[in-house]
Amino acid sequence: MQGELISVAQRLFGEHGYEDTTVDAIATAAGMSRRSFFRYFSSKEELVLGKYELVGEQLQDALQARPDDEPLWDALQAMFAAISGKAVPDASAQTVHAIERVVEESPSLRAGYLYRLDVMQRLLVAEARDRAVRAGVPYAEDDPTPEALVGSAFACMTAARTVAASAEASWEDTVARAMGVIRHDPYRNTSRR
């Protein structure tokens, strides 16, 4: 039923855009009442972005799977590589692309997407701190390192996703390239090394 609603909604979003498609229109098109729609999704945004909720846990699992003594940056790169094209767990590449187009189109959806990324990052920062402790580093509350590295890794991943759209390289290579920018040459001016 949820999948039915999603596919109906995606079609309507494609025709009229996200903002101009009312919940009423989606529910009616799917043959149910507005009230029932909200029993399947807590909000219109949730219908589009709900699948991203799972990604956070997957990333956390992927990071936990890396050895504690592996450098954090390497572990984060492996983590991103592990969930192929990242986005949504099941969903086809086409579906993912459709979702991305809708998100790109609407500021409020974009905001919700960024919020979910932010939640993931907080999860992973906590995990990164735990790793450090397990590796024997004394806990320092005012150390910006975990947050800086996790946040930077996400920034590189996002940059990788931007260029991955029109790239023929594999996701692993694309991520490695983006994260390599930081890895090899943080000083770099795009002109000279």
Add this chain to the structure above:
Amino acid sequence: MQGELISVAQRLFGEHGYEDTTVDAIATAAGMSRRSFFRYFSSKEELVLGKYELVGEQLQDALQARPDDEPLWDALQAMFAAISGKAVPDASAQTVHAIERVVEESPSLRAGYLYRLDVMQRLLVAEARDRAVRAGVPYAEDDPTPEALVGSAFACMTAARTVAASAEASWEDTVARAMGVIRHDPYRNTSRR
């Protein structure tokens, strides 16, 4: 009048929280109608986050003020250092702190804040690309470098702001420390170098 509304609103937000404070309550407390409120602010969110709009332009100016041949990472660090505690242009440190607490409390505000940060970053990515061109680098659309570096710089700045709350060090030093994590040791596991 806008300032009046903001201070009234901040008081109410402190008492009942952002979500549970209706526009009606703010307007009434400020002695005007709901309709008039929306003539001063296009939305309730805008009342809280509106001041951030200016920051993007300030950052762009600050980056443009740096020489084209300066390494991008250095230029970004100088840019962040230039706008002291970052946040809002005028506003006192107390006001900024009050705003941050409210934003932290509400997911929808947090989402709006992240969206505004994202818009700033896009502005700066474009500026970084221009710098590169001015410095004589051939334009490569699929180069993730500008987005990766700008995004990482923002991640470090955010990490700096997190620890800056309880730090006695200057903002410049705190930013330098957070950005130095990337600068010196992207490989770093928080345990060993």
Add this chain to the structure above:
DNA sequence: GCCAAAGGTGGCACTGTGTGTCACGTAAGA
């Protein structure tokens, strides 16, 4: 001093999202 144009304001009606509540029907289980 008088009148007209302009701008700020309140009131009202309306759309759309999201929630609480209740009543109905149907299917599963005793």
Add this chain to the structure above:
DNA sequence: TCTTACGTGACACACAGTGCCACCTTTGGC
């Protein structure tokens, strides 16, 4: 067969945001 539980539709409601109009005050020309 009775009943319990669940999915559903149908309200009513709160709140954000918009469009429209009528009013009033201020400003400026005559």
